[in-house]
Amino acid sequence: MGKVLMKGNEAIGEAAIRAGCLNYFAYPITPQSEVAEYLSKRLPEVGGVFLQGESEVAVSYMIFGASACGARVFTTSSSPGISLMSEGISYITAAQCPAVFINIMRGGPGLGGILPSQADYFQSVKGGGHGDYRLLVMAPASVQEAVEMTMTAFPLAEKYRNPVMILGDGLIGQMMEPVEFPDHLKSEPSNKDGWATNGMDTRRSSTRNLVRTLYLVPEELNAHNLKLKAKYDRMIREEIRWETYNLDGDYRMLIVSYGTMSRVCRTVIDNFKAKGIEIGMVRPKTLFPFPKQAIYDAAAKASCRAAISVEMSMGQMVEDVELSVKGLKPVHWYGKCGGDVPTPEEVMEEVSKLMAS
DSSP, X not given: XXXXXXXXXXXXXXXXXXXXXXXXXXXXXXXXXXXXXXXXXXXXXXXXXXEEOSSHHHHHHHHHHHHHTTOOEXXXXXXXXXXXXXXXXXXXXXXXXXXXXXXXXXXXXXXXXXXXXXXXXXXXXXXXXXXXXXXXXXXXXXXXXXXXXXXXXXXXXXXXXXXXXXXXXXXXXXXXEEEOOOGGGOOOOOOTTOOSOSOHHHHTOSSOOOOOOOOOSHHHHHHHHHHHHXXXXXXXXXXXXXXXXXXXXXXXEEEEOOHHHHHHHHHHHHHHHHTTOOEEEEEESEEESOOHHHHHHHHTSTTOOEEEEEESSSSSHHHHHHHHXXXXXXXXXEEOOTTOOOOHHHHHHHHHHHHHO
């Protein structure tokens, strides 16, 4: 099958099916409701299950139950909806159950607005729920990348027995672009370790499985958290992904940006290049684990005066950029909120001011 023109939300839904996920529980919220609309028709055609829960809270525990039974399962939502799911996400992570959560971000805080935003960075990367837990978080910059990350997310969730989150802004969900669904990203659900509560006959075992998150003995809870931390450390060793742009020459500034905003920054870099000014960029493709070393190495170049984090937020990823640069060079931030996406001209003006200072 060649490329087909699809809206981002619909392409995400189709990508999950192509990845072998036939269980989708969700609650509608703009700007991602088209995923549920698409899958309500598409899943019955392929023998899948679509269920609209009575709330996002209910959906998170439906996912917990299905995942605990070894089913490949996912949901999509947007910012306030993910907030409501956060307790369930903490439980799912603690129980080491694989699941995929896709957040098509909208403006906030509160109900905010329905236009695109990147203001859920803290929520996804630092943990929106309680306790010491981490999600593996990927951030697409195009509809095609959203497709590929969605298809990749399911085997990654099963590899680590941990939820994976795809973090896209509203533009990713609403724009239309040509996409294809790579055959090599198709996979079969995996439960090799026999941890799921899917019946002793299914596992050919005489031992009952218990999926739990309650550890009342302090030493047991501490040991459990150390086990989880070892898993997150493995993610840091094996799953960091990023992309660079225009880092070959003697660039004067380093831009760090992700998602749709990084596409604007590519135009910024091209426009500066046409004027004889070199600017480089590191685009994180995983937000956790974060490409700290790549950003440090890029900032360390002798020609680079400073770094700037460009975001559709009031400055969230900039904190991780600062940690990555380790004081080697000044780190700045530029961003806007509310769905008003910074234009190339606005970003160029800000970068020009920094270079002149």
